[in-house]
Amino acid sequence: MGKRDVLEREQREAFRDYLARKRLKMTPQRMRILDAFLASEGHLSSEDLYHRVREVDNTVGQATVYRTLKLLSDSGIAKEVDFAEGVARYEHGFHDEHHDHLICQRCRATVEVADERIERLQEDLAAKHGYRLTGHSMCLYGICPRCRAKE
């Protein structure tokens, strides 16, 4: 069994626990939405996820996907990210490390990046103004190598 399968199983377990704790129910719809989410990579919109779920079960409604994504967010399995496009996107939330995003303005190709020095400077910056930092969002926009080659 691959590492991926183990991870997926853990996530399913975590979601079950979360639902139980909140006295909510596991339903076939939530199951399928979770599965589709776990099987995905990158940064899906609710719409994206809806279409993937639909391939498996074309009775699931959009509203259920929206509602379930909220639950996945709350439980920490998914994490909402905002690329200033006017749609909410979600990435896997169990990534142990924080990261930011480097996004191609042409083709939307996205790289996850992390730099500890930047994080530290951000802390300093907040502290300098007396703020206690609780989080941040950083998106770098540019042109990816592939698109640059086409220029």
Next chain:
Amino acid sequence: MGKRDVLEREQREAFRDYLARKRLKMTPQRMRILDAFLASEGHLSSEDLYHRVREVDNTVGQATVYRTLKLLSDSGIAKEVDFAEGVARYEHGFHDEHHDHLICQRCRATVEVADERIERLQEDLAAKHGYRLTGHSMCLYGICPRCRAKE
């Protein structure tokens, strides 16, 4: 005459030029919207600006404010900023230096911050992945000193 007045005059000039170049027209509505924008500080939503303009002239429509804000953006007088609230906000665009934002999660108090070292590290990060950096948005979220004192 204060420095502020000079700046405002320059901005009005710049907008006139922009309109002329694009073969667009200066109208009383655009004038009033520009004036309200220049007289403001911080990060206004279209709604905010609409209300301020309305205090001067209650015949101006929301659509005109939206349309004019787009023009102000295009002309560089305003700059759109996204604080992930679901509303577009605009700040003065003639600030000579780039800056990012530090936002209080409780009261929304916003500080403009800049750190050259972070900028440089961002460039490095993009370059490391072969991207040519064209821009970025960085929002730091935290609790401001005033709100911390109330805890």
Next chain:
DNA sequence: GTACTTGCAAACGCTTTGCACTCTC
């Protein structure tokens, strides 16, 4: 059996657009 969930469609909030009328250049 009792909540909680569902799909649907209607409502939502912000923004854009089609239109007939008005105004600037």
Next chain:
DNA sequence: GAGAGTGCAAAGCGTTTGCAAGTAC
């Protein structure tokens, strides 16, 4: 006077919500 700009209301978009019927526990 030709082309742009206006206010209004309607439409558009992603998202949320009210509801009656259905389902997990």
